[in-house]
Amino acid sequence: MIESPNPVVRMLSGDEAVARGAWEAGVAVASAYPGTPSTEILEEFARFPNVYAEWATNEKVAVDVAIGAAYAGKRALATMKHVGLNVAADAFMYASMTGIEAGLVIVTADDPAMHSSQNEQDNRTFAKFARVPCLEPSDSQEAKDLTVAAFELSEQFDTPVLLRLTTRVCHSTSAVRLETGSWKLEESADDESPIPNPQSPIPKFPRNPAKYVMVPGNAIKRHPVIEARIRAVAEYAETCPFNRVEPGDRALGIITCGIAYQYAREVFPTASVLKLGMTWPLPERLIRDFAASVDRLIVIEELDPFIEEAVRLMGIPCEGKRIFPLVGEFDPRVVRESAINAGLLPGDLHVALTGVDVGQLPARPPVLCPGCPHRGAFYVLNKLKVLVNGDIGCYTLGLIAPLSAIHTCGCMGAGIAVAHGAAKAGSPEHHVAVIGDSTFFHTGIPALANVVYNQSPVITIIMDNRVTGMTGQQENPGSGHTLQGRPAPRIELEPLVRALGVKHVKTVPAYHVEEIEKTLREYLKLDEPAVLITEEECALLPSARKRWVPLEVLDNCNGCTLCFRIGCPAILKSDELDEKTGRPKALIDASLCTGCEVCAQVCPRDAIRFR
Amino acid sequence: MTNTLNFLLAGVGGQGTILASDVLVNVGLAAGYQAKQAEVHGMSQRGGSVTSFVRWGKTVYSPLVGAGEVDVYLAFEVAEALRNLGQLRRGALAVVNMQAIKPVTVTSGGQPYPDDDRLRAKIAEVTDQAVYVDGERIAAALGNARAANVVLLGALSALIERSGLAPELTPDDWLRVIAGRVPAKYVELNRQAFGAGREAVGEGQQLS
Structure with missing residues (x-):
């Protein structure tokens, strides 16, 4: 505030x-x-x-x-x-x-x-x-x-x-x-x-x-x-104070609601406006009277023609999605340009762009943060080239290169059941479902119970960072405290998963790349449900920040580029070239590095100093 | 002010763009304007781009500004300065922070990152009202590089003053809002940062 x-x-x-x-x-x-x-x-x-x-x-x-x-x-x-x-x-x-x-x-x-x-x-x-x-x-x-x-x-x-x-x-x-x-x-x-x-x-x-x-x-x-x-x-609704007519020029009447009202007022400052604060149910008499008071009636609403269709069902002619987009968000320009194209506004109101061509710019996709405990597991999944059914959370960013290890993601809790369905359909690959702790509590538990009940060899990785990360580190049943800061019992995942009847369950520290790889390789030989819990608190939590220690690249780096495959924003290509190979050596940005050591573990030459 | 004044702030998550736009919208309110602000910060925590609009005016309806209608540009980062340049009207005021934050697509992905010459040339195609500030260096010299966003606000305040776009505003209006938005122990640092930003664009007059 x-x-x-x-x-x-x-x-x-x-x-x-x-x-x-x-x-x-x-x-x-x-x-x-x-x-x-x-x-x-x-x-x-x-x-x-x-x-x-x-x-x-x-x-x-x-x-x-x-x-x-x-x-x-x-x-x-x-x-x-x-x-x-x-x-x-x-x-x-x-x-x-x-x-x-x-x-x-x-x-x-x-x-x-x-x-x-x-x-x-x-x-x-x-x-x-x-x-x-x-x-x-x-x-x-x-x-x-x-x-x-x-x-x-x-x-x-x-x-x-x-x-x-x-x-x-x-x-x-x-x-x-x-x-x-x-x-x-x-x-x-x-x-x-x-x-x-x-x-x-x-x-x-x-x-x-x-x-x-x-x-x-x-x-x-x-x-x-x-x-x-x-x-x-x-x-x-006919007399609800939040449904109001703002009288203006009778040539054009606009029915609008929500944020679209602001764009309508800005682009059509003199029009008559019926502003609906209640968009269901609609005030039919108010709409009818308003329509009768203007020469031409349009509806300006984002997304669906919700009001427009209802007005048409009343038998009142109006225009909406014929003029304004069905898809995406409005802004004043979208509304103005649409109105100009439809002849509602004169062409001289068109706002010209400078048309500057800035050339190619590097993409800046959201990425897993430096020190993210999800990184090690995604590195292994990419290395093993397995099929991954993902879920909703920070770990959906495992999709982005170079990790490139998410193949489906639809809604909260979907991954485990999608993997199960694919397995039951006879998918020739071993399916791995990746889900975060909060999403597992949200809708993952019934899906895992289904895997156990109906038996498929789906491997579920629960990435347990003890918070709901993507939305900004909110508390969840695994955090140990509530939204209002009260202490709460911490629901432990491994006993919960065992209680569901999963026989193969292992909890591994999320930064332990070798152990994750070893466990997944074992699981890939099984023909039964298996669960790997990777455990480490979100690197952005205040308690985790206290442990941040930046790592350093040593002189024996030969620029092999393997450490770039973990997709960490803290690892850069330096200006220094290796004498033999001519490739740029790695450089760690000390202002970003948390010291998680995933890079040090994947380096084949021990060229990154452990903390 | 006859009409509305439309600001666009563009940067990278973690640069303090959101605090800067909070300050800006409250400066507008303090100056007696209607003021609105809109931002997208859904993915910004993960190192993504952040943009934010602020509008001041007698009457402000939309919180968003359409492309081609940005009057004042505050760019926190070189690539982001270019990325959003097409939204400016010709002759817009611009404060550009000469900081480069290279995304992973550059540092390990090999995509090219724009150099300063290209930045200045492209901005010059759009406006001759741009100033370039090294906010990090100035803030670091004062003891805390994180105050760079307030250095930029200082520069912006001077530019707006010089343009005559919001004659009602004084530097003290800005400082009061900033002081109300930062912890007490950082008020003096931010005062200095604001003043240093003004000096950086040639406005060295005493702040009360």
């Missing part, structure tokens, strides 16, 4: 603003699995007083946890990236059927342009699918305001509410007004303040099986209830 010099206005990211709004709304329980661009919401929320916040093992668990709290009569929040809602879909759907006792808000952070995701699905469709209202903020102020409104809406209509953010809302910073003199500025508990203490005792957990036990006999009676509920919310 950025403190501004002016105490009533703070610059907040959208994620920070949602956290602030949740706290102001009196949320008692929040649960999440980390995922870009949603992660910072819970990190920020966890710092407020009198709240409970946790990292769940996966998004479905997070939503179930929030549902339990909302059933128990406390406002509850679950946050996730867009694909997390796929994992949580089962819970999301039944929560819609049962409704709640206290407000329940699910935050989905969608990622148009896939800055850090495997797809760019538009989760507004989930709201429609589940008969749940969807709110979409356009900046940080609205992110806070709509979070508070979402809880009120949830309780008013006995429904979960989906708050849909996108990367540009989550990770953009804009001013948020905080009213002075109100309890909202007090970040310490104050018994006199009107804020309800979220941790006060709850009334008895409801005993209402007709509403909360979704066996067919009860569920069949709930379905008409939720259909009537979404019609009632649609009626409310």
Whole structure:
């Protein structure tokens, strides 16, 4: 959170603003699995007083946890990236059927342009699918305001509410007004303040099986209830203060929402605009009246033609994806150029580029950090030329040359089961599944149980670095402490894997290249499930940083280049050439090297000094 | 300011670009503008490129800036300075940090890395309003190379002042925001770094 010099206005990211709004709304329980661009919401929320916040093992668990709290009569929040809602879909759907006792808000952070995701699905469709209202903020102020409104809406209509953010809302910073003199500025508990203490005792957990036990006999009676509920919310949408007409030139009317509203306002400063803060259900009369008030109606929305199709179904002519892209992220230029091409704006508004040709530039892909404990295993996998079914995490970067040792990666927890399926289909190769500790806790465990139950010779490597690395070192069940810094039991992987019935299990220090290679070579001879756990904490953790000692290349390096095959950013080609071979000798950048010694182990001439 | 002022910051993860853009958006707010900032940092921890937009204006809608509409460029690294050059409008202000951080594709992959002459020539094709600063060297001389980002902000403040683009702003506005963003024990270092950045582009006047 950025403190501004002016105490009533703070610059907040959208994620920070949602956290602030949740706290102001009196949320008692929040649960999440980390995922870009949603992660910072819970990190920020966890710092407020009198709240409970946790990292769940996966998004479905997070939503179930929030549902339990909302059933128990406390406002509850679950946050996730867009694909997390796929994992949580089962819970999301039944929560819609049962409704709640206290407000329940699910935050989905969608990622148009896939800055850090495997797809760019538009989760507004989930709201429609589940008969749940969807709110979409356009900046940080609205992110806070709509979070508070979402809880009120949830309780008013006995429904979960989906708050849909996108990367540009989550990770953009804009001013948020905080009213002075109100309890909202007090970040310490104050018994006199009107804020309800979220941790006060709850009334008895409801005993209402007709509403909360979704066996067919009860569920069949709930379905008409939720259909009537979404019609009632649609009626409310007609006067919802977050759906507003900004009158302007009648020649062009624009329906827009979310971050696209900002681009629409910038590119069409004089047009009439219907700004929708609630994008499901839609306010039909408001849309009809707006459409009738303008000569030409367009919809500006990122990704799917979600509003456009609904407006067309109302029988109202409009244009949207015929003009603006279906794929990727908008910005003012995309919107302006699309509008010029469609004849909506004059060509003289075109912004010319300088057209400078900067020539070839070296790629700067994200890479495994210097000292990353995943590096040694990937070096071996590449050396053995085995087929690797990967998973989601830092270790997906094992894909990048020169390690080049990931052959599939689709979603969280997929690798082990994909390997099993390929093995059962008769794949002629031995399949190795690579998965991180956090992803193993997330959805890897059921897949490994399946490998044991149905027996395939899949080799699973669990790369255990004790944190959820890619999203920024968040805690997980193997870390030994919680999101809010409390000590927690550390779930050990080897006993867990043995308990599942895997007979061949070995834990190896992740920096021990030779031992990893020896173990994998043994496993490749087996015809049974086997698990290798490579163990070493993430090199970026403060406890690991204390052990950093840079290594040094010795004079007997002959420039054989083998150490470059581990793809470490700390190893460079020096300007010094070997006298015999004429090849550049290796050089270690002492400012980057952590002293993990993987390079020293692969050097055939002992030309890198051990620590 | 009549319109909006569009900044683009470009660098590599770990260079302090995110702190610099936090400072920039808050300087805009302190000067009485609407201000917004947008960044992509999903993969930046793993040594990837980082870009960030900051906008100041009477009314600012989009947090993003379209290609061709960047008025002020703050480039932290040589290759990244070139990579994002196409986004500038002709005649944009530019502060370019002459630091080279070679990616693995260069250090062990053999791809060529652009030299300083190419950098200056390409930037000259786009604007004659560029200054080049060796932020690391200046910051290191003050005792901490990590203050390079504040050296660059100092240079940027001088350039903006000279251009008359934001006449309301004084160096003290910048220093107040910077002081509020760094630990107390580093405030004096950052004051010096900011001042050294201004001197580096020929603005040596006393800071109060």
